[in-house]
Amino acid sequence: MSMSMRKKRAIGGLVTYLMVIAAYLVCQYLLATGGMTRSLRGQLVPICVWVVMAVSLNLVVGVSGELSLGHAGFMSVGAFSGIVASGWMLGAFQLENEVVRLLLSMIVGGVFAGIAGVLIGIPVLRLRGDYLAIVTLAFGEIIRNVINCLYISIDQGRLHFAFNDSNIPGELLVSGPKGGVGIDTIATFGMGFTLILFTLFVVQNLVNSRSGRAIMATRDSRIAAESVGINITKYKMMAFVTSAVLAGMAGALYGLNFSTVAASKFKFDTSILVLVFVVLGGIGSIRGSIIAATLLTILPEVLRAFSDYRMLVYAVVLIVVMLATNSPFLSVRLQRVKALLRRRNTNPGKEGEAA
Amino acid sequence: MTQFLSYLCNGISLGSVYAIIALGYTMVYGIAKMLNFAHGDVIMIGAYIAFCAMQYWGFPPVISVLAAMVVCTVLGMVIERTAYKPLRQASSLAVLITAIGMSYLLQNVALLVWGANPKSFPSVVSLGSLSLLGGQMTISGEAIVTIAACVVIMIALTLFTGKTKMGKAMRVVSEDKGAAELMGINVNLTITVTFAIGSALAAIAGVLLCSAYPTLQPTTGAMPGIKAFTAAVFGGIGSIPGAMLGGILLGVIEILGKAYVSTELGDAFVFAVLIVVLLVKPAGLLGKTVHEKV
Incomplete structure (x- = not known):
């Protein structure tokens, strides 16, 4: 890779960081001056969660080039293990410090989601294309189904697990179809912001590293990459598991933001929602994912009056964007416009002044 | 034992519905190499049309089913022409996401037109249930009709793809699009006809599904759609007997697993x-x- 391209990438990464930090400062300012409505304030943590979800899915879909339709499954593993970890730390060790507890819960959520990612990745990454997509979908549904039957309670600092049976001693932390109940809502916007920065750090460093280039090489041409000695399974796995860990951390943050969270929150539609963020933001573009996730999470709040048409608009926008960016009829025209602009940029003296 | 047999029978009946849906998936995949995620929602639209025809306009069941088939056929062709045809050369990811968008679109249009409240679907089957083994085991009329419909559709499709000109054209296009075009086959027309047939089958599947499980709402098609797709993959996507086998096996596994x-x-x-x-x-x-060629 040439030096100038590297420089460009580094500057691009820096811009993304600055954008996120600026957005955080603006939010803090608005919070301090009271310029933020109640409903919008409630959306701050979810926005952070969806941003992390989108960026981490982009690592699989954009950078690694594999379509995953089960990203919500990792989020739900993270959410429920995070909820249980938080309840356990409070019950067993009387850990009152909320920041420490939240941080540890997120780590636990990430670890469990990472384990799920390894277990799922081993079989899934042997498959290709549409088959891979359908198997990730299947895993997402299995995870949801299993959590739907799971009962976990805490009694005198000990965790009790049961399957399809709510008669366990102590206070229920996870109650089958009702999901997490009586959750201590300790998630904070500051932690969400920190998680976004952490995600950016991990993803951007991975993408710009030797491993990242290997991952992209397997995406662009599996056969060519294999022939120069790149271990395809290893690098695909790396992207998949990293993404799962980040989704798990986001899930834990999400779970600890509400007093109850049902497993049905993390169904197929949620995976698709995150995919929509990634696609609308531009597949492979991290900054695009952040912007799309933020705007599309705020949009329904702003468009409360039109909430009936919200998903309809979503659907239409999705189809139109896909047609506009992929149909040969339109892309030929786009290319021409781009070529025209490029010519102007390279010869600013002649045409730039004339224009 | 009779318990098991009646579970098995329910399973085959549910599996027949999956098989009919899976046939639509598998034909479209075989020919256009795309996952038509909106297929499940075409089922739901078909069921709603049949529901309206029976409840609001007072048509007899047979005419209602035909009406649903006509509407779904047209819908399938319109979807293909507007959303999928421009993306023939695009990556499979782009097509898949467009199909997901289409699925959402259909669900939300149904939500706006018919509302979120579930409707109770009247059965189109007036056949009584069949008693076997001296009354120990009963097979519902719906199950009999579903299984019969599935067998008839299967035979008809096999004959269609094997004997008719259009059917042969479909097989050629799914094998090699470029060569088919050189032989003077209208590839676009063939793909559109495939979508039309798949969607008409979806309408039948929708009516049969809702006759057996009579709650109809905008998300009714989503889960059967995903499962039927699973069935198509299970049997080997692109293969018509595979879809049939996969569908029936899946239905049986689901019912026995639940039981x-x-x-x-x-x-x-x-x-x-x-x-x-x-x-x-x-x-x-x-x-x-x-096998992949380098």
Whole structure:
């Protein structure tokens, strides 16, 4: 890779960081001056969660080039293990410090989601294309189904697990179809912001590293990459598991933001929602994912009056964007416009002044 | 034993519905190499049309089913022409996401037109249930009609793809689009006809599904759609007998799993079987393994 391209990438990464930090400062300012409505304030943590979800899915879909339709499954593993970890730390060790507890819960959520990612990745990454997509979908549904039957309670600092049976001693932390109940809502916007920065750090460093280039090489041409000695399974796995860990951390943050969270929150539609963020933001573009996730999470709040048409608009926008960016009829025209602009940029003296 | 037989019968009946839906998926995949995620929602639209025809306009069931088939056929062709045709050369990811968008669009249009409240679907089958083994076991009229419809459709499709000019054209296009075009086959027309047939089958499947499980709402088609797709993959996507076999096996596994393992885990069971099959036979039960050429 040439030096100038590297420089460009580094500057691009820096811009993304600055954008996120600026957005955080603006939010803090608005919070301090009271310029933020109640409903919008409630959306701050979810926005952070969806941003992390989108960026981490982009690592699989954009950078690694594999379509995953089960990203919500990792989020739900993270959410429920995070909820249980938080309840356990409070019950067993009387850990009152909320920041420490939240941080540890997120780590636990990430670890469990990472384990799920390894277990799922081993079989899934042997498959290709549409088959891979359908198997990730299947895993997402299995995870949801299993959590739907799971009962976990805490009694005198000990965790009790049961399957399809709510008669366990102590206070229920996870109650089958009702999901997490009586959750201590300790998630904070500051932690969400920190998680976004952490995600950016991990993803951007991975993408710009030797491993990242290997991952992209397997995406662009599996056969060519294999022939120069790149271990395809290893690098695909790396992207998949990293993404799962980040989704798990986001899930834990999400779970600890509400007093109850049902497993049905993390169904197929949620995976698709995150995919929509990634696609609308531009597949492979991290900054695009952040912007799309933020705007599309705020949009329904702003468009409360039109909430009936919200998903309809979503659907239409999705189809139109896909047609506009992929149909040969339109892309030929786009290319021409781009070529025209490029010519102007390279010869600013002649045409730039004339224009 | 009779208990088991009646579960098996229910399973085959549900599986027949999956098989009819899966046929639509598999034909479209075979020919256009795309996952038509909106297929499940075409089922739902078909069921709503039949519901309206019977409840509001007072048509007899047979005419209602025909009306649903006509509407779904047109809908399928319109979807193909507007959303999928421009993306023939695009990556499969782009097409898949467009199909997901289309699925959302249909669901939300249905939500706006018919509302979110579930409607109770009247059965189109007036056949009484059949008593066997001296009354120990009954098979519902719906189950009999569903299984019969599935067999008839299967035979008709096999004859169609084997004997008719259009059917042969479909097979050629799915094998090699470029060569088919050189032989003077209208590829675009063939693909559109495939979508039309698949959508008409979806309408039949929708009516049969809702006759057996009579709650109709905008999301009715989503889960059967996903499962039927699973069935198509299970049997080997692109293969018509595979879709049939996959559908029926899946229905039986689901009902038996729900009856003997756990009611809540029925769906998980279905997906777990799919994963195991794909790991052992990545091309499905009856699918052809295609070797990659460099």
